[in-house]
Amino acid sequence: MQFQSLEQRMLHTYVDTFPPFVPLREAPASEESQRQLHAFFEGMYQRFAADPSIWFSELHEDDAHPYRFNKAAYGKPKLIVDMRKVLKTVDSFLGVLFSLGKEGSLEGNILVLGDTKGVSRKHRAVMAELGLKLGGLAMPTSSALPKGSGPSKACVLSHDDLPEMFAAWKWMASRPGASMLAFSRCMFDPDHSYMRDVYRRLSGCEGAFDMLERYLLEADHQLVDRRDGGLTVDYVKCRGDAGAKLGHPAYDHNYTGIAADYDHVIVVPQYFMLRILRMRDILPMFDRMDEDLKDFVIEYNQRCHGCDFCIQRHKARSSAVKRFCVVVEHRGKRYGLCPLFPGHSYCWTSLDEKRVKGIIAFLSFMERELFAT
Incomplete structure (x- = not known):
């Protein structure tokens, strides 16, 4: 606009x-x-x-x-x-x-x-x-x-x-x-998620939003409205201590799922961000993914560009730290994928059917490979 x-x-x-x-x-x-x-x-x-x-x-x-x-x-x-x-x-x-x-x-x-x-x-x-x-x-x-x-x-x-x-x-x-x-904001009914209605509209494709929400609720994610009193909606599963505080999706160590939030000062304020845990375990499993999920990961995962943040972050623990980069091959090309702060790259200002199918496939893979009991 x-x-x-x-x-x-x-x-x-x-x-x-x-x-x-x-x-x-x-x-x-x-x-x-x-x-x-x-x-x-x-x-x-x-x-x-x-x-x-x-x-x-x-x-x-x-x-x-x-x-x-x-x-x-x-x-x-x-x-x-x-x-x-x-x-x-x-x-x-x-x-x-x-x-x-x-x-x-x-x-x-x-x-x-x-x-x-x-x-x-x-x-x-x-x-x-x-x-x-x-x-x-x-x-x-x-x-x-x-x-x-x-x-x-x-x-x-x-x-x-x-x-x-x-x-x-x-x-x-x-x-x-x-x-x-x-x-x-005229949120009359305390049991209704008004911000869910807002993000459904802001997603740009209400049908895709409904598809994603249907999957999340059927997969037992909990809807959390207005985290910390903000303009947020989260669909989450707790993977840490029961009752752990729900934090920012890019840095939270206890929950998986997806978050919707609104940053007033950004060109396009609304965003939808995956809550991802243990990305250093997920990326080495790249060969177990189907071709569509591999396409999704290659499209959105941050490439390693040699910033060496991973080394600087961990050099105090060891003098022989190597880059966390995970090298994968897909459709005849090699990619160096960074596992740090995945929420920064698995983050979108809108949803469509193709993107939602990728999100569902990724969350399902993470559930199956890391958290299945």
Whole structure:
């Protein structure tokens, strides 16, 4: 997608990661209230992305990091600062909306608020752009009024076009375990994986995603939603200590499977990465693979290019360390394959049927050769 500015690129990440509407059927807020809140946030993110000047008077030329695992190599240290500034600006606003819902009281189709001095002039202006009305209103004495707000006047939040959304707003901001992420992405049902729905769309081929997911679940992988509170989905099997913490897929030593994640500052933010263990055992088994799996490994495995990182990493243990490179032959050619950090190369921004068949074949081979009991 082409962006007109850095700010537009970053604001579009909120559109990218916003899930489709899936309500909680039996909730304190009606399905219509949930639907209206979802429509509010969806429209808000689209509005921000379409017109970054709502937030920023000065726009930067569009740019993004091309190297997912070595951002410093791009040579633009200020870029990530500028990108995160955009995210921080919007997240600060989301925090205000979350706090208003948490601290306010529901009175019909409005939120009755106490002290709103913490709502900045800029935030008030943006709220007005979004159709939110924040102001004083004479009211009868009510048990819904916040303590200290007085019996006859309160500050209230309302919206003419989406009047019923505030029941869902209040519930999502104040229910047990409420989080700004779930609130701002309208993740109403705690048992539903909304990020799974997001990555299904971002995969570029929903049929291929479904094929992969079907295999993973049938092969007893566990779906883990929002690892460490992030925008992640993992399908994993534990190979280490039971209950071991699930870490980053490129460096985790306890789990196999696949992870989906979103890195806001990369040219194409979403990625799907295999969780691979014991690659130094897998590559020497190359001759046991069928031809299609060999093609897959040759296409994606990192070649040894003589960086000698493996030697530097292990020279303290032995003075006779050799390169970890595994030499294989395939279709009349020789390849030197590196077994280190395989997640860096078995990593994709999209899925298709051919790629998914290779992923399934690789995970099945790893299961059969290394972990079968």
